[in-house]
Amino acid sequence: MSFQKDRVTIYDVARRAGVSPATVSRVINNRGNVKESTREKVLTTIESSHFSPNQIARTLPMRTSRTIGLLAESLFTPYFSRFAHELDQVCAEKGYALVIGLTGSDKYQPQREIQVLKDFMKRQVDGFVVLGGQSNFRNIDPSFTGQMEEIGEQVPLVFVNCGFSFTECSHVHTDEAEAFGKIMDHLLALGHRTIGLIAGNRGKWTNHMKISVYREKIQAAGLKEREELIRTGVYTVESGRESSIALLTENQDMTALACANDILGVGALQGALSLGLSVPGDLSLTGFDDIDPARYVVPGITTVAQDYTGLAKAALQVILNRVKGTGDGTEITLPGKLIVRGTTGPVIP
Amino acid sequence: MSFQKDRVTIYDVARRAGVSPATVSRVINNRGNVKESTREKVLTTIESSHFSPNQIARTLPMRTSRTIGLLAESLFTPYFSRFAHELDQVCAEKGYALVIGLTGSDKYQPQREIQVLKDFMKRQVDGFVVLGGQSNFRNIDPSFTGQMEEIGEQVPLVFVNCGFSFTECSHVHTDEAEAFGKIMDHLLALGHRTIGLIAGNRGKWTNHMKISVYREKIQAAGLKEREELIRTGVYTVESGRESSIALLTENQDMTALACANDILGVGALQGALSLGLSVPGDLSLTGFDDIDPARYVVPGITTVAQDYTGLAKAALQVILNRVKGTGDGTEITLPGKLIVRGTTGPVIP
């Protein structure tokens, strides 16, 4: 069996309808003036001949593929897959298709990201959304940023939750600093005075930022900064578990533990429970991102919800605006929302 | 600022290299004979002029877009996003791009699935992979299956873990019946004699199958079938929690509970813990699919792992074979693997 044999084209429709291909095109695109009677004639012919316009063919003259590319580390982590989901939805609403390119999170592979973007370009994608990967690191290889900006000059490029500021590119992100501040305020308001922090990957911008906010809030509350209460790690459950166990055994007076994201929070919860502690009785715990697993575990993890739908909508809108020529290097910031669940409670004297 | 202004084409390269466009094309595709010296000349010209072939343009004459479409309910559920991830990986390895089309799981909307597939067709996608959605239901609208098969005649179409057998289409799936049998055997081997079942959506094929296997295993073990030990619901944590609480309160002698998937398992675990029960001390619990949350909760959920990579590889291979004209309506079955974690233990007399 063979596929895609003899497709029906606008020429076929035109012949059967007794009009010219141009008229068929006009009807399809609702462009130009066409008499109502011929329009209907064409429409019925399209229907009866099972004609379906070839999007690839129209991409050439129209110079738009109505396709958006998403560059992400993976779809394993709910954080990524959740955003991808929302982006697909908003794309679909506007008649765009979403093509995804995964770069992997296990290695430091900037060349892979560039490669995927260049493949997107070959495919005439109308714009790229970049989530995670190199853009999350603080010290980026200059040759990498150079290539990124070069690409950004040719195709609308928008970074999501990226710390680095690429010129010529657009940025959409949650106000993570303000959001993490809410977490700290929440813990302090509950009376906690000895608060630990499990930060994430040392090289990532967001980690650096969270440590800064942590220090600010601790100082502002008139508390003593204790370096031994801060740990860095990687964004895995195992890392969170090990870090929490280490922090809890070395700091018996610690009553609260803030984690850089929910995955670490899940691990920290596992660690605390494995030590026989009660949460939040003995320890209050927080995460970040509000991924599904945060409400799967018992008790549910207090966290900050990112506005994934809002981020996706903003990202697409920025791209569409840029295609139309509006706005260079837009930057949009959305607030995070504190979600209080069972892992946090008042300090018990 | 404007994008996509003056792209460099093979004509530009040809002119600068002093050859014809045809020769440039030959070099790009490694097709036909071309003298080594001219090949190198063209290659360097391509490099120096930053030429990148337009995949859209070549799709027209070549009649292949090197693109695969994935139709799925959502990317929220790890089951879907995990498969999407693996599919993207195998596609990337073979130079294919993956475009996703989400149909939503909240409504019964067959027309939406057809619509997405038709949009894929307009985009000249080389094949579709269908995961979840209508194909999971037992009683499908005949007009829907008709449309599906019609599409399957025009483009390679492969269903993943689909109960219904579409003629002319291919099928790739985990041997769920055999896998669920392993779960039951595991519980029985641990000495459990009163085993409950939280099945999923009543209309879905997999739910029907799991109930059958459950009955078979109960009978084969010489145990009495008790209808009150079986519950159906939907694939949500809330449903799992409510069902487990109901089962546990109404059947005080129940020592094990098998769930149709991990999401239900997570909910069931929440329910059991909320009743003050110890898991697996008072109750053994199992899930299905081995999604990440199954190992996030405490204790980790005993489950069956699907071979997501294998499924993705098989799905793509089937499509590529069909494009080449090999094999109609292939069917591939992969085994599931029992993963024993902390929620199951021997019955305590």
Next chain:
DNA sequence: TTGTATGCGTTATCAC
């Protein structure tokens, strides 16, 4: 309002 001719960037079929 409608038709003709040309271009979009590439591959493919011929000749040479």
Next chain:
DNA sequence: GTGATAACGCATACAA
């Protein structure tokens, strides 16, 4: 080996 030239399916400036 290499180069014209015609598809591929559609949009559009221009002409009628």
